Each structure stands twice: as C-alpha cells, then as structure tokens.
Amino acid sequence: MTVSYGGAIREGFAHLLENHEEVFAIGQGLWSPWYVGNSMTDLDADFGRARVIDTPVSELACTGAALGAALSGYRPIVIHPRIDFMLLAVDQIVTQAAKWRFMFGGQVSVPLTVRGIINRGGEQGAQHSQALHSWFAHVPGLRVVMPSTPSDARDLLVASVLCDDPVIYIDDRWLYGEEDDLGPTPEVDLRQEGPRVVHEGRDLTLVGCGYSTSLCRQAAERMAAAGLDPEVIDLRVLNPLAPSVIVESVRKTGRLLAVDGDWTTCGMAGEIIACVTEALDPGALRSRPSRLTLTDAPAPTSGPLERIYYPTVDDVVHRAETLVGVRQDS
Amino acid sequence: MTVSYGGAIREGFAHLLENHEEVFAIGQGLWSPWYVGNSMTDLDADFGRARVIDTPVSELACTGAALGAALSGYRPIVIHPRIDFMLLAVDQIVTQAAKWRFMFGGQVSVPLTVRGIINRGGEQGAQHSQALHSWFAHVPGLRVVMPSTPSDARDLLVASVLCDDPVIYIDDRWLYGEEDDLGPTPEVDLRQEGPRVVHEGRDLTLVGCGYSTSLCRQAAERMAAAGLDPEVIDLRVLNPLAPSVIVESVRKTGRLLAVDGDWTTCGMAGEIIACVTEALDPGALRSRPSRLTLTDAPAPTSGPLERIYYPTVDDVVHRAETLVGVRQDS
Amino acid sequence: MATRAESDTRDSARLLDLADPERFHGQVRLPDGDLSWVKSALAHMILIRAAEEKIGNLVSEGRVRCPCHLAIGQEAPAVAVASCLRKGDRVFGAHRSHGHYLALGGSVHGLIAEVLGKVTGVSRGMGGSMHLLDITHGLYGTVPIVGATIPIAVGSALAAKMDGQGAVAVSFFGDGATEEGVFHESMNLAATFELPVLFFCENNLFSSHLHIGLRQPADSVSRFAEAHQMTWDRVDGNDVIACREATNAAVANIRSGSGPHFIEAVTYRWRGHVGPSEDDDVGVERQEGLARWKLRDPIRRLADAMLDASQLGEDHLEALWAEARAEVDAACEAASKDRYPRTEDLLNFLYTSAP
Amino acid sequence: MATRAESDTRDSARLLDLADPERFHGQVRLPDGDLSWVKSALAHMILIRAAEEKIGNLVSEGRVRCPCHLAIGQEAPAVAVASCLRKGDRVFGAHRSHGHYLALGGSVHGLIAEVLGKVTGVSRGMGGSMHLLDITHGLYGTVPIVGATIPIAVGSALAAKMDGQGAVAVSFFGDGATEEGVFHESMNLAATFELPVLFFCENNLFSSHLHIGLRQPADSVSRFAEAHQMTWDRVDGNDVIACREATNAAVANIRSGSGPHFIEAVTYRWRGHVGPSEDDDVGVERQEGLARWKLRDPIRRLADAMLDASQLGEDHLEALWAEARAEVDAACEAASKDRYPRTEDLLNFLYTSAP
Numbered sequence A, B: 001m002t003v004s005y006g007g008a009i010r011e012g013f014a015h016l017l018e019n020h021e022e023v024f025a026i027g028q029g030l031w032s033p034w035y036v037g038n039s040m041t042d043l044d045a046d047f048g049r050a051r052v053i054d055t056p057v058s059e060l061a062c063t064g065a066a067l068g069a070a071l072s073g074y075r076p077i078v079i080h081p082r083i084d085f086m087l088l089a090v091d092q093i094v095t096q097a098a099k100w101r102f103m104f105g106g107q108v109s110v111p112l113t114v115r116g117i118i119n120r121g122g123e124q125g126a127q128h129s130q131a132l133h134s135w136f137a138h139v140p141g142l143r144v145v146m147p148s149t150p151s152d153a154r155d156l157l158v159a160s161v162l163c164d165d166p167v168i169y170i171d172d173r174w175l176y177g178e179e180d181d182l183g184p185t186p187e188v189d190l191r192q193e194g195p196r197v198v199h200e201g202r203d204l205t206l207v208g209c210g211y212s213t214s215l216c217r218q219a220a221e222r223m224a225a226a227g228l229d230p231e232v233i234d235l236r237v238l239n240p241l242a243p244s245v246i247v248e249s250v251r252k253t254g255r256l257l258a259v260d261g262d263w264t265t266c267g268m269a270g271e272i273i274a275c276v277t278e279a280l281d282p283g284a285l286r287s288r289p290s291r292l293t294l295t296d297a298p299a300p301t302s303g304p305l306e307r308i309y310y311p312t313v314d315d316v317v318h319r320a321e322t323l324v325g326v327r328q329d330s
Numbered sequence C, D: 001m002a003t004r005a006e007s008d009t010r011d012s013a014r015l016l017d018l019a020d021p022e023r024f025h026g027q028v029r030l031p032d033g034d035l036s037w038v039k040s041a042l043a044h045m046i047l048i049r050a051a052e053e054k055i056g057n058l059v060s061e062g063r064v065r066c067p068c069h070l071a072i073g074q075e076a077p078a079v080a081v082a083s084c085l086r087k088g089d090r091v092f093g094a095h096r097s098h099g100h101y102l103a104l105g106g107s108v109h110g111l112i113a114e115v116l117g118k119v120t121g122v123s124r125g126m127g128g129s130m131h132l133l134d135i136t137h138g139l140y141g142t143v144p145i146v147g148a149t150i151p152i153a154v155g156s157a158l159a160a161k162m163d164g165q166g167a168v169a170v171s172f173f174g175d176g177a178t179e180e181g182v183f184h185e186s187m188n189l190a191a192t193f194e195l196p197v198l199f200f201c202e203n204n205l206f207s208s209h210l211h212i213g214l215r216q217p218a219d220s221v222s223r224f225a226e227a228h229q230m231t232w233d234r235v236d237g238n239d240v241i242a243c244r245e246a247t248n249a250a251v252a253n254i255r256s257g258s259g260p261h262f263i264e265a266v267t268y269r270w271r272g273h274v275g276p277s278e279d280d281d282v283g284v285e286r287q288e289g290l291a292r293w294k295l296r297d298p299i300r301r302l303a304d305a306m307l308d309a310s311q312l313g314e315d316h317l318e319a320l321w322a323e324a325r326a327e328v329d330a331a332c333e334a335a336s337k338d339r340y341p342r343t344e345d346l347l348n349f350l351y352t353s354a355p
C-alpha cells in the first residue's frame, strides 16, 4: 500500500497502540486536527484519550512525567511538535532520561521515546525552525533516530518505542509528502540498526540524515544523469554512531561530502568528517572532505532570505561536482 | 602580582563593577561564602547586594531576567554555578539571547554574559559534572569563551561583559588553583580574540580548550623532556570559531591531536578535526588526525571509575606519542 | 472598584459569569467626564481590527506566508494598557501581538511590511508576524515561544528599578503561558524583588485547540497572583474602559514603588489559533461558543454606548471604519512595493560585527 | 484534625509560629491506643540519625568523598511517610534522601557502601549519596537536580492510575524546589489529570545558604497547593506522629481516587547544606536559629513523650542508640571491605546492550 511519511508514522503509532498495551502517547496537540500534520490523525478517537493524551503547555513536566511512566512499567512516547519547544525539556532528556540507567547501576531501564518534529520553512523564523539533532547525538545514553523514508519513519518509530533505552526520534515535516509502498509492520531491534547505503556508487560518498538524505538522493539522481556515480548513505541512527559503513564507502570512493540541515560547528556533518578522517589514512582520500550545512544563522522569515538559507539539491550537486573536480569553482 | 585563576575571575568582576556602572551580576550563590569557590568572594560586600544579586532556584527566569536587563541598558552577568543547572535555561540562552538581535533586524544588541562553571570530579556523579561547551559552540549568535589561564580568566571575562553580543563564558573549577603574574586589567575587544599558539613546536599540533589546554601544556613539557616538540593551541574562543591558527599549525606539523573534556560525538574535538581536514589537502597530513575526549558515558561516582573517566596528561602523552610514531601501540 | 465586572467575587480561581458566553453582551459603561480618550480608543480598536482583517485576507490570498496569530475580538486590552503608559515604559508581548504593537502607536505600514517580509517592516523583515520590536513606541519585543518574554519583562523591570526613573514593564501573555514553569519563576522573582512589572494575562480560554478546562483545574489564573502574593484584578477583557481603569490604577501603584501587579482580562479570539479561519473544528466549547462570544464584541459594545450617549453618530462610526480601512489599504499598497532585505544581509544581523 | 499544629490557621501563605524557633520544643502528643508503631518510629529515627552522623564522620575523615547532604534533624517526615505506604507505592526523593531510603527499609550497609563507591551499594556504586534507587523497597529514585523528580513522580502516578491498582506516588522535595518552574508544571498536571500523587514538601526554611525570606515573598509554600486547587495540610515536621496522621489520611484519600494532595512539613536541618559542618557562616537567621531549632529535635521530643508516658525506660532508650550505632558501625565495617565496581564495567550500564 502506498503510504506517505506522515501516514507511515501514524501506522507506527497504530501498530504500537494496538499490539502493546504498555504504550501510550502524550504531548501537545494530540487531540488537534492539525497540530502534528497527518502523523497522528484520530489516534485519540481510535485508541482513547486515556492513551493518547493532550497536555497543558508544559514541556518539561510532560517529558518528566513520560520518564516517570517509563520507570513504572510503560513505554510512553512524548511528542514535541517542534524541536524548539523540546528545548524546554532538555533537563529531563539529557540530565535525567539519558543518565538514570547508568547512575543506578543498570537496575532500571528507560523505555522512553521522545519524538521531536523538525518544523521549518514557511517563513516561521528563528524560533520555529531549529533542528539540533547534533545536540542530542552528543549525549551518551540517548539513542538518536532520524528516518528519511516512510518505511523507516514507521519501522524505526516502532523500534524506538520497543527499545528499552531512551530514544530521541526526530522526524521532519518536509518529508511528510514522501511516499513508499509499505508491507506489514515489522518489529526490529533498534540496537541492530545503523547507517545504511541507500544508493550505491563509486565516485564519492554523500552522507545525510532525515531530510538531508532526501537531498542527497535527489542530487545523486541528478548527477547520475550527468555521468557521475555517487554513493549515498543515510545515517538513520545518529547516536550511538556506527561509522564503519561510511568509512568503508569513503575507502572505496576516496571522497566525502557530509550534508546536514543543522548548523556547522560541532554539528553532525563535522562529526562524519572526523569519524572518517580518524579512521582512514590520509592517502585514502582523493580530495579534502567537505560539509554542506545549514547557514550559520537563525532562520530568517523573509521569503528571499529563507530561499537561500536552507541547503538545496542544487547546492549538493554543485558542491559534489566541485569535489569530484567536474566543476572548477568552489 | 601572583593571582590564582579563581582570584583572577574575581579581579575581572571587581574591575567591571568598579568601572562600568551598567554591569551587575545575578545568580545562585552570590551571597554564599563557598558556592562559586573563591571566584566571587565578598563582591556583594564590596559592591552592594543591589548589584551582586543572589536568587531563588530559578535558572530559566533568572537568565531571562538578565536578558531583559541587557535589552534595557545594562550589562548583566548571570552566573550558573554548574553547567548542569544552566541546562534549565537553554531556551533563554539559545532560542532567545542568541536570536534577538538577528530576528529584530539588528535593532537591539544583547550585551549579556552567561557564566557557566564546569564543576566535576570529587565523586559528584552524572548530574554534577557536565561540560557541554560543544553544545553552545554549535549555536550561531552566541560567542563562547573558555579561558585556560588566570590572565585569560580575568581578561576574557572583562571582554565578554563589554561585548555587545551574548557570550557564554565557561570556567573550570579544576583550573582555580593555577597561578599567573597579572598586571593591570586591560579591556580587550572580544571580537579580536581567538585561538592562540601557547607553546610553539613542530612535531605535532595539540589543541585544547579550558582545562584540556592545561593537559596539553603539561603533556608538551613532558614530551619535550623526551625529545619531542609539540605545538599547543588554546582555543579560547570556541564560537565563532576562527580555525586558521590551527590549520596553519597542522600545515607545519602534519599531525593533529584534539583534546577535549566534552563527549566525542558532535563535540569540539571532532570539530577541530573537521575544520583542519576540510582546509588542508590530504597530503599535508603525515598521519590520521586524532581526538582524545571524555569517556562517552555520564560521570561515575565511584573513585576507581572516576579516575579512568577523565582524560589525563598521561593519556595525552600516550596518544601523542602513538601519533608521532614514537610509541607503537595505539 | 466601580469598573470591575459584577462577577468579580474575589474568588481568584473562578471566572464565573465572565466565562459565560451569554453574558456581557450589552454596552460598556462610559466613564464620567471627558470622553476624548474613549473616542480615540474606539478609533484605535477599529484600526487594529481592520489591520488584522486585512492581514487575514492576505494570508488567505497566499500573499502573506508567515504564521499570523490574529487577535480579532481581543482589541481592548492592548488599547487600554497602551493608554496608561508613558515614555520609558517597556512592553513585551508574545505570538499574538499585532494589537499590542499598533496600540502602542506602531504604524500599520510597519506591521504589514513585516508580515510581507519587507525590509521596511518593523523588524526589518527579519521577524514576521511573531517577532515584533519597536523600541521607539515602547515595544521591547514579542516572540512566539510561549512564556519566553515573561522573565525578560521581569528583567527589564529590574533594570527600570535600578534606573530609578519610575518606568514600568508590562508583560502580555495568554492563559496557556501560565502553564509554563517560567511564568511562576518570573512571578516569584518579581514578587521577591518587588519589581515594577505589570503581568497582564489575556485569558481567552484557549491555548491553541484546547479549552482551559482541559489544561487546568480551574479557569481563572488570578489564583496564581495570590499564590505569589501579588495584588490583582480581574476584568472583562472586552470592556476597554474597565481594562483601562484597572490598568491605570495598577500602573500608578507600580510606578510609586508598590511592586508587581497582576491583571487577568477575560476575552475570546474570533479567529483560529493561527491564520484567518475560525477553528470551529477544535472541540465543542469553541463550536458552540464562538457565535455567542461575538456578541461580546469590544468594539460594538463601546460604539453602542457612545451612540446611545450621543457621543457618536452612525455616520461618524462608519467614517471611522472607512478611514481605518483606507489607512490599512494604503499601508498594504505601499508595503507591497517595498523591497525585501538583501540576501547579502543574511549574516549581517548575527553579531555586532562580522566575526 | 486534632494532630495539626496549633498554629495552623489555614492561612496557606504563612507558617506563623511553626517558623518560630522558640516554639514546639516540648513533647509530641502520643496517639491513643496501640503504640507499637511509635516505638518502631523512634527506633527508625534513631537509626537514621546514627547512620547520618556516621556518614558525616566519614566525610570529615576523608573516607567518603562524594557530596553528602545530611538530613540530621529532619528524620520525622521520612519515617512517617514510609509507614503509610504499601507495596506498589513509589517514592521519589532528591539530594537529601538518605533518610527516605532508610525509612523505606533500605539497609544501612547499602547506603554506606554506596557513599563509599562500592559495588555493593544500593546504586551499585554508580550513584553515591545523591543518586539512590531501591525499587524493592519502593524507592524509585533520588537525584540532585532540584525539582527534577517532581514530574517523574507525577508520571509514575499516571502509570499507577493506568494500572488501576490503587498505588500512590510520593514526591519528596524541599522549599527551594518550589522555585523551579517544573514544580508548578507538575502540580498543574497532577491536578488536571487527577493523579494519585502526594507532594510532600520538607520546608526547612533554607535552600543552600539562603533563607526562604530572601527567595520568596512568603514563608509557607502551601499557598501553591491552593493555587493548583489541591487539598493540603501543614504539619510540624519535627512531630513524627503529626506527620504520620496527616500522611495516612492523605494517602487513603489519594488511593481512593480523590486526586493529588500536598503536605508541607516544617522542619530544619542541623548540618550544613552539604557535608558535616553546621553552616553557621551563612547569614544571621541560621547563626541565631540553629541552637534554638535543635530544641525542636524530633527524636528527643518523641522519646520524652514516651518516657513520660512510661512507654520507654531511659535504659531502653540508650539501648536503642547503642543498637543503632552498632548496626551502623557493622555496616560501615562490612562496606569498607567490599569491592569497587570493576573499571571494565564503566560503559556497561549505559545502554541495555553495548551499542
């Protein structure tokens, strides 16, 4: 059946609520017809408002409450309709959820999923656009998941919720229109999942996560038409990061372009470059590694600025061609 | 006059409060004899409790209040005795202070300094040990400063407070015992400050920030005794990052070891590697770049675990020697 | 206080009939004496209404793309509060602040240019509807992170206290914002440090799609003022005269050093949480209530009172609307022709000088 | 309620004579009927006192290095609350929670081993004094980020409500924690969702070095219960009988589905904010108050009442102390010999399986 990315998330929720009575969802907007796009439509009607809970505007306490329920036999998913709002809950995510298992010597586990939605563009501006997956990937104890396809959107959501560790699941509203043919919902072990080659090639390695993987795929198609053959890797799981797929790819292609929709300094793209250059002898690289990231500024609102603010497929193609030497200007 | 790092911070505060009537300090512990070590002793007595303000346990509102005062003609310094507590104020720091100037088209500036203290060790454990300077370095709009010497501790504090942009000033309690001879307090322009070579050498480049710079210096001395000649660079200003000093150093030495007291993934050490490998042709490197970071776990409490948790001078020397090829095991 | 709604029993937890959409449909009570302010308030509310209706249309037409939270139906508090302030005072708003900006004297052109993303906008085109700043008129900033400007207003009040010039800070926020912890932290700071700040809550009973009954155990947020030991008033937020009288008294006290004060103005928004639609898809309270709440229209209730008292003629009233619409149309026309920020400037506003 | 302190006037904002260090020095009032619980409470308080004094000494001697926040002087609430709970209930504490752990039935050995960093500690040596967890005895977790366990307790109450087995969650926190926004967010959630949680505030008048008078506009935090529409009690926190009676009634109501409840127990800590010293360097209130407050000793006041009522002999009391000290010494002895966690295990507790 053809399902959109948003619809696939909803399928994941439905599967979980249907088959796992210890699962519930809590967060702002869950009883709204429009708050989280089409990704949770009518779940409250189908599974009851006792298990699909809309909340006051209290990000920190709602996240802490989900953690408390996770420590008490449940598998809650707490939903933050924007990463920007989720920042109010950083203490409960980073200083609590990520650390409870460790600091109590493994006596408890924390089957908590925190879903943060990247919701940007549309001239929303500086406070309604942040991604910040790099922040969460930085924190030991958290697993960080970013699906770039409808099937991952569904299956990694299910895997996140069934995992006994705290998981940050980040989806991107810009992907909600993507479509896939989906079969029945599998239950995979998140701990076995990691970066994956989604397009094989040999001229250079493009690495992305979430929406930036979609840019890389499109760029690869465009470049294929021009006779270039890039490999595309989708990170999928940003933390704990298993870089070997990427390292092996770059060993083969000799070139690396990391693309990310988060800022540059201490961001995911730089991390990929560091992992690869630490692991390969300098001679294995045919050119300098490169990263293409979000403009290092808050998001502007004005249309013309917004259009140049976000990396595009064109930008990826342009940078990739420069790297391969097809294009002279940098 | 010989002054300790903690004493130097106090000198910076005294200079600011003495010479700039628009400066005030606000935060938890400012009327306590021990809360922030010797770094603010008796400032309340010397400058009055109207300008040295102790507060309720409300990190978010206190930080927001400091921002409000910064928008209203003052130069506040808000003090968080631990970075762990400062995380409760992330919204005001990252989504407010860093963005107000930008999103109002430059019509206001934000002369706010947020001082966060890294306070770790002593078996304090997971929630009283975080550094996370990599997080703040990730955010455009913030300037991030980490002094590693008493003179920088004083002078960069003054520069931070006199800067019209929001600055995150991070000092480390492990440095409070370091001593320097200090002259009169200069007022430098923070925008002119950046990474600096603090020890010249040619065999490899060691890069650190804050306490990890101190590790690098000590390692350099130890290695010099063994006939090796490393160059040490102190980052000082982590954001906006001006990597050219580092790039030039590695161009010369051909080897890079980035040392950091923060976690690995999307951390400062990886950022340094990314900056350098992006900027130099692969052939310029004589070996793979390397990073030595905090153990990727929360801080343990138990003594024996704590002793292996933090990178030490030994670790730096060991890794550096491996890199240079003096030592065979990795 | 004579102007207080009859329902105010000093029960800080319950709105009682102020929450009843069948009540308070009639004329507001005009003050004794000079009515010149009342006339300008009417004109101002009409201008705000006209400007927001226009913006709603621009959104429908796809000409404005940034999210716009319209305060149509809530014009009274903004106009009332602005009339009690003086130079040096500083006002902070949130996501629904077009009215706050215009009431303080901001130009319609600056607003429309801003929502269109033009460089002539009040935030130079960098903020859109949700981020407005106009220091000249005392608007120190509005942002859409719920509750975020509350501590900032408190800090501005701290600065005002240090200045010692009697300036007052005003924090506008909604009922939803009282669910954010930072609201309470800020109230406690203001009360403990006795800061010159007016907390002004526009309780429109909704936060996004959720009625307050689903978010809090009681419908009046004045109970939080009591908890934080602050004096407070609760007013009919669709009665601009009542709002002004309460605010005037509060601001005078605050200025004289008596510490913070809290006002809860009960009101209702006519349009959706965001955008021009009516959001009648979000729960029974709203479906049933909206039509009744429109009968509590702050503009019509004031206009009726003035017509009745022969302080205004029907033709004059129509002229006010026509003038407002003409001003708005002209502003829109002009703003449409303004230029966008230059793309080279994208990084120019980040730091005080390029890094 | 007969057991309520005489000072309780139902003024939710003022502690009145409960804050007066000259008051409540006398014996507590024993309940009628069977006193077996009272006897065990006395023994338990003595054990907690002895254990904490020992830990204080270990810190002084440099044998314990992790930060220890001693609750000496505050033994009553922990013992009282624990006595009202049953299997399935879940208790959350904060940085000053040795007493909570011991009162619930945790072993002295588990505590001392933990503060020594031994693998036999209640948190396997990974937490130290500030991070204790003992699910078997109902201690679901204590952590030192002020306020952090309050929403976690609320979530555990949500789970308990979903379970439908009548379990109750208890959140212990201090007066300082009520200044964190998350406290208010949590109170609102619990009240709105009618969750089975007991908010238990040990108001010892201090947060670190600061007296509540410098941090809040009023000294009683029960006013926040009123604001969040919660039933509440205020008790003499150094009267274990009063604490137990209030908690018993509260827990029964909560269990029966009547929603959350708030108890404020007024008490005082004898030692410094952290460590064994007395912190008499932090402001006049403390310098002057400490000696007087020690006269409100919860142990002596109970012991005196029992001696007076011939429910206890002096020799028996001394035996209780001697037994407690012996138990503590033995635990310390044993823990000293236990091994530390293996360094290879540093990463083993991070994820459910190595990544």
Ligand SMILES: Cc1ncc(C[n+]2csc(CCOP(=O)(O)OP(=O)(O)O)c2C)c(N)n1
Residues within 6 Å of the ligand: A028, A057, A059, A085, A088, C095, C096, C144, C145, C146, C173, C174, C175, C176, C177, C178, C204, C206, C207, C208, C273
């Ligand atoms: C921290 C945060 N959480 C959630 C949101 C989403 N949000 C935007 S406006 C709003 C409703 C706020 O309600 P209220 O404060 O009553 O203001 P009103 O919209 O009624 O004017 C919400 C939940 C946000 N912008 N910021």
Ligand SMILES: Cc1ncc(C[n+]2csc(CCOP(=O)(O)OP(=O)(O)O)c2C)c(N)n1
Residues within 6 Å of the ligand: B028, B057, B085, B088, D095, D096, D144, D145, D146, D173, D174, D175, D176, D177, D178, D204, D206, D207, D208, D273
């Ligand atoms: C978020 C946070 N801010 C500040 C601190 C520092 N701190 C530790 S305990 C404490 C005092 C808390 O006072 P209270 O809640 O009354 O507990 P008490 O110490 O009196 O038992 C403070 C401020 C902290 N641990 N966490």
Ligand SMILES: [Mg+2]
Residues within 6 Å of the ligand: C174, C175, C176, C202, C203, C204, C205, C206, C207, C208
């Ligand atoms: Mg509202």
Ligand SMILES: [Mg+2]
Residues within 6 Å of the ligand: D174, D175, D176, D202, D203, D204, D205, D206, D207, D208
């Ligand atoms: Mg206390």
